[in-house]
Amino acid sequence: MPTEGNTMRTHRLLTTLGCALTAVLATAAAPPAQAARPAAATTVRTHDGVLRGAAHDGYRTFEGIPYAAPPFGALRWAPPHRPAPWPGLRDATRPASACPQPAGEVPGGSTDEDCLHVNVTAPDGASPVHPRPVVVWLHGGGYTTGAGGSYDAHRMATRGGVVVVTVDYRIGALGFLAHSGLPGSGTFGLADQQAALRWVRAEIGAFGGDAREVTLAGESAGGYSVCAQLASPAAAGLFDRAIIESGPCTGAADRPFAPYAVPLSSARATGADLAVKLGCGSAPDVPACLRRVDVPRLLAAQDTDQQPAYGTPLLPGDPAAAIADGRFHRVPVLLGSTHDEGNGWAAGIIQAGYPVTPGTWPDVAAAFFPAPERVVRAYPVHGADGGPVFGAAIGDADFACPTARTAGLLAAHVPVWRYEFADEHAPPLTSGTPPFPLGAPHASELPYLFDLGGRPRDLTAAQHRLADTMIDYWTRFARTADPDGPSSPPWSRHTVLSLAPDRIGPTRTADLRHHCAFWNALG
Numbered sequence: 001m002p003t004e005g006n007t008m009r010t011h012r013l014l015t016t017l018g019c020a021l022t023a024v025l026a027t028a029a030a031p032p033a034q035a036a037r038p039a040a041a042t043t044v045r046t047h048d049g050v051l052r053g054a055a056h057d058g059y060r061t062f063e064g065i066p067y068a069a070p071p072f073g074a075l076r077w078a079p080p081h082r083p084a085p086w087p088g089l090r091d092a093t094r095p096a097s098a099c100p101q102p103a104g105e106v107p108g109g110s111t112d113e114d115c116l117h118v119n120v121t122a123p124d125g126a127s128p129v130h131p132r133p134v135v136v137w138l139h140g141g142g143y144t145t146g147a148g149g150s151y152d153a154h155r156m157a158t159r160g161g162v163v164v165v166t167v168d169y170r171i172g173a174l175g176f177l178a179h180s181g182l183p184g185s186g187t188f189g190l191a192d193q194q195a196a197l198r199w200v201r202a203e204i205g206a207f208g209g210d211a212r213e214v215t216l217a218g219e220s221a222g223g224y225s226v227c228a229q230l231a232s233p234a235a236a237g238l239f240d241r242a243i244i245e246s247g248p249c250t251g252a253a254d255r256p257f258a259p260y261a262v263p264l265s266s267a268r269a270t271g272a273d274l275a276v277k278l279g280c281g282s283a284p285d286v287p288a289c290l291r292r293v294d295v296p297r298l299l300a301a302q303d304t305d306q307q308p309a310y311g312t313p314l315l316p317g318d319p320a321a322a323i324a325d326g327r328f329h330r331v332p333v334l335l336g337s338t339h340d341e342g343n344g345w346a347a348g349i350i351q352a353g354y355p356v357t358p359g360t361w362p363d364v365a366a367a368f369f370p371a372p373e374r375v376v377r378a379y380p381v382h383g384a385d386g387g388p389v390f391g392a393a394i395g396d397a398d399f400a401c402p403t404a405r406t407a408g409l410l411a412a413h414v415p416v417w418r419y420e421f422a423d424e425h426a427p428p429l430t431s432g433t434p435p436f437p438l439g440a441p442h443a444s445e446l447p448y449l450f451d452l453g454g455r456p457r458d459l460t461a462a463q464h465r466l467a468d469t470m471i472d473y474w475t476r477f478a479r480t481a482d483p484d485g486p487s488s489p490p491w492s493r494h495t496v497l498s499l500a501p502d503r504i505g506p507t508r509t510a511d512l513r514h515h516c517a518f519w520n521a522l523g
Contacts, residue, residue: 049086054093058158063119064096067199070114076291077182080195095149100295111295121153121164126208133213133478137166140220143306144172152451160475163209167196173302178267178309181287186267186309197238215241215478223247224259231322244335248402250320258398264311277301323409332481336419337403340439342394347434356386387436401516421445422500427457462501
């Protein structure tokens, strides 16, 4: 067995690798954006000014709309402020800059702090006179990468008859650094999301959205953000339904592949370490010193993995504890995970030079799981099956079982519908050949709901039918708070719906119950 120090170093190394992989998977390796298509102009008047958007075949888009003032200078590490009104006509025909992040999903990365924008996609026919339900989408990316502009929502808007709003919010240290000299710090990224929701309540009617019917949705870190907003007193009244994809609310630090929140004291210790790395640790005014650091230096110094802090005014308690205690906003919830959540991480770790064999499995398990000896017995590796076994353990421990627990806790108070995305031939999310078939890994459902990077994925006819059915479920939930309907296979609140091209129906849960009993016993 490795020593405690070696285990922690290995844990950090492999977690960093896993988080880097998450950043790729969270956008399903979005292809380069298409060249701009000629489109007719369309205008909307908001309280801040007039926007010129683009009219397409069956829908309209308005991109790069500011919902808060640029958070730079004195507003870096401050709560979001209202944007300044603009004179004349503001162009909204292309996305604005993504929030600062390393190269990855955003080619070349971004260093532009003027990034607090939303993008609106509205179907033809949506109008202030005939408003449509609204879906507000929070991107994933481990709280370090991601962009609302990566998610082309026109299929959801046109087929589902909803207005879709994608959000850019501060990520990395700019969104989640905590320091005692920065009031409200540790949750500025979550505060941005709330500012965007307030913008939706105030402005979406002009785009044909129904401000009284707002569904907050997200995947991975975006899904966990929905959990945080469910638990945040400050989010009261800002949304009416919730969709949580692969971001279970009961995440914890000993399950490092799924998002989780950290105590404010831990977040401040991390923030103090970052201040030292940036040469600000002993400055007379640490916040002022940090605000003078340029963005590239900040990105280079920040930790790869970021988490929101609890024990703050915005997030008083751990979302896991709040959900368990019933202290959350009473809205219907649709949530789920993919069948093979952990396979992408397992494959990436193996390809990085950490094979999983009967001989190495105990050390790998010790780096990632509590009670590793018990994990090795419960998930034995025989010969060449190490990758899928490792992936199954990650998926069960960090996603499937926490999702089941989250669903059970929520269902004691609100209507809950739960799914499992199970297309074992889902389009690959990354280039190259993985060391074993990945099945339906983390984020593999996203191309069925969005055209990532502005281009449709290469789906078969059966997969296209599944995508249409999923959009029907998601948008029916946004419209009626119940995804079930006569045009789709039945979805009962008392079953977990398996979503696959060849079968949509109740999933077989006996094995999962067995594995979750094991993980729940570990705490």
